[in-house]
Amino acid sequence: MTDPAPEPLSTWRRLAEGAVLLDGFHALKHAVRFGAEVPVAVTADRRAALALADELASDVRETLTALLTEVPESTYRSLVPRPHPTAVAALAVRPSREANLRKLARTPRATPVVVLDNPRNLGNAGAVIRLAAGFGATGVVTTGTLDPWHPTVVRGGAGLHFATAVERVSVEELPPGPLFALDPEGDDVRGIKLPDDAVLAFGSERSGLSAGLRARADHLVALPMRPQVSSYNLATSVAMTLYHWSLTGFQSPTSDSRRPSGDGP
Template sequence: MSNDTNMRRRRRPGENAGRSGRRSPRTPPADSPSAIYGFHAVSEALKNPERKIHRLVATANALNRLKGLVPDMEWPEPSTTREMDKLLGSDTVHQGVALFCDPLAEPELSDCIGADMIVALDQVTDPHNVGAVLRSAAAFGATFLIMTDRHSPPETGVLAKTASGALEHVAIVRVRNLSNALEELRDAGFHLLGLDGEAADALGDEPVPKPAVLVLGAEGKGLREKTAATCDRLVRLPTRPPIASLNVSNAAAIALYEAGRSERR
């Protein structure tokens, strides 16, 4: 960690060191890309040296919990729940803590080379689903999440809270064309495994070669035709009637677990 980063992380969040008299920038609204809330999301962001932090707002209870997890920081004066509701909106489940910071820098597709497991989402637009997929990816060892520039959610507070800290550990890569990106990864040695409810083969019938990209489509639509055609193999989850389909985030968790389990067999 550089000296500049160490200095920044010891500074009181929101303090403009060396610039007394300047007004700090207006705090963005809670649904902007720079607002993160929820205890796990904020605590992991505070521990991430890549985060550029502008302001931390938290209740006394939340601050006490954070102090045990994030050492070597100066802390702001506590806020009340009422003040936080006014700042973030009364319907925001902030758990007593919010962090205003810059979005993380997003890597290039070439940075994925060397990864063991990657998740790719084909036009999954719901930030709750994407956040939950990020959480499963972090839990089961996937280090990158690929999405398209269009038809995918930005890094918002909703996404970060649902990811429960995983946003700091799984890098999001945005590409213009998903099929082209998958072909580049295949050329680099990745096996492309697509999840399709109509596939003949079930997940788990054969081991998953590594490195691999697990490709999932949006709920209802599933994988687009070109995306499915780009995959090396299509598999389905071995579900049973009367409920034969799962939410995309649940499907991702099961597929990631099975991919890791097949490697251990």
């Protein structure tokens, strides 16, 4: 193939520092599907990428056709820290923090907000955002030092940061709503109805809830767990809790041609 016009690469280099890296076809697909502004997208194999669009994302195929520029594989690899098997990458504009905070603060809410209290594992944070988007949660907020828009988190979330409000806040800045914090000493969640406007807080993988968040909780709830088992993975805990909420409060989002699972990471 011939070298591409230099414009997409110059755009990439100009925007890379402040943009969100969409790492792989599925991240790009979800970002486009949920309205992200994507100024540049590249692939080492445009034909294969568009074949994936035909198979998995016909609703955004036309947009991807216009967006994707083919570049040599060596160029693609130079743009990303860890090449994705689909050989696709893009840059997106991060949503406004102010707009996300307004969305999180708006009441009444139809779906919960998930709080990750001082999380440590980037991959787990990404998996939680993917879960929350799938359940139609209002948003995911983190406390502590982990950046929920870190490229590894976005990769783990498959680009679904653009389907829900994702921000880092302090405990004092948590969105309004009854705060249900997951804690081994809490009441069994199976006996509790989680309201649609709940704020669902989960402690870190290693140390659990921080003292500040635990003190602010309106309710402590616990997931059922066999004795002598130490804990669940963070994403598993969030999935179990959102599923419990969904049994009574969940309104399924309209699906169009969106696939809830099975279309890759």
